[in-house]
Amino acid sequence: MTRQMNEKELITIEHIEPIIPEDTDYNFYFGPAHSGSGNFGVKLKIEGERVKSARADPGYLHRGFEKLMEYRVPVQNAVLSDRVCVLEALNWNLVHAEAVDELTGVGVPQRARYIRVLMAELSRLQSHLIWYGAMCLGLGFDTGFKMAFGYRDYILDLFELITGGRVYPAGYICPGGVRRDLPDGSEDKIKRVLDQTEEMMQKMKDFDNIVFSGRTKGVGILRTEDAIRLGATGPVLRACGVETDVRKDDPYEIYGELDFDIPVREEGDAYARCLIREREMEESIKIIKQILGRIPQGNIREPVKITPPSRVKIPEGEVYVRNELARGEGCAYMRSVGGREPYRVKLRGPDFLHMIPVLEHLLKGSEIADIPAIYWSLNICPADMDR
């Protein structure tokens, strides 16, 4: 029951001076213990509701993979490469395997190339579903988050069937090919999962008006020249009107033979980045459907007979491999002096640039309430930034 205030009390309240703070500047930490930030933090200087400046605070997931790989042979490094980015392990498997293949000059069997691309595209699909879930979580739309992660599990079931691991494939895409062949009946299962993914994509379209457009349109606008200067790649760059995709511009594996489009948008805001990813999922499904009817018979690895890893040496040389990951450009520089282990490995993840210069640039001048929308529209992954 509310108590009625008497006249005397009302008069007193009226006479209280409102407190106007002289200084509204304060420091604000987004992460690393925030549920929606990942293992990463941003230190923000705030004035009222506006971000004056932002400084990325990486390092919570630094494992030193580049150094670890110098001590290990390629078979072991294939397993390590899973961990570079948790959310797209198979794509990083492929980056590592391609670098070793180019150094050894092994002709990867055609069947293995098809399986590699098939797995990379499935991995892109599940990675985009994680992004959708995390984006929904950031925008406060819990249903979308749970649905995306639910549908992603169907793809993880496929990974378990084919690679043996749900999240980490344990070096499934290994130097020379792939670790094992597709099990019987997997093509039908993949088709079923594609149907389920399409179901989820229809839901994403339906949710669009309720959640996405209102919170993301006109937020975090990145101009084309800024994007190139800051080193943005992948969907972030394509949302600023640059038509570029490593799969088309610098084709690897069998991407040159496949028919797919590069979605591009001109707006450069968070909404454009979201729409690009939704369109990319359609393209991935298109690629997988093309592959499914065309996988040739044959070996899955070269050499077929496995030599003990202690006897395999990497020929002297250096290569730079570029791949299109779900998040952008993923590269590996590998140098060998003819030993069993690579002499130097440099991994270049897309989020190293997206999470430090691009994020700092976009957050500066934004509203506090827009931080999650900007943050997740970049589809960040602290694992491949810190490495």
Add this chain to the structure above:
Amino acid sequence: MAEILRKEDKLVEDISAKFKIAGKVQRERRVWLTIDEDNLIALCDFVKELGFEHLSAISVTDWPEEGTFELTYHLWSYSEKILLTVKTKLNRANAIVDSVVPIWKENAQIHERELHELFGVKFEGNEDLTPLFLEDWDGPPPFRKDFDWREYVRQECYDQTNERERAYYD
């Protein structure tokens, strides 16, 4: 084959006309150049004008026996669709090189900041080389070849007098 690699060969020719370089076309869309340290910035300026506006990565390779650090700049041209790698060598004992921040701006800044922390290469002209990943680290730059992290972990994380951790010392 010669027909396909025309634009790659032309790029090497164009650069050789201006700079003293050792260049090779590795394969389609991959060109590798070596230049001495003094002409690095002039070359970087020149190739940026040619359209190599995306700095994909910078890397350092440590050669302790030779006493050098090898820097590799991996550049991509969105128009030419070529990946150009520029390599140069530095004296390891006095690892100072001019920064490419004036050319590739924030992108170069963050790569140089990482390499300064992990290899101890100083980039002259880069104003912010504060550590990125390692907290309270005062040891040698950890990605150098002469830093033995296995030994370091043994010293720091395990106890030789503890019977259960003896396995790490045998």
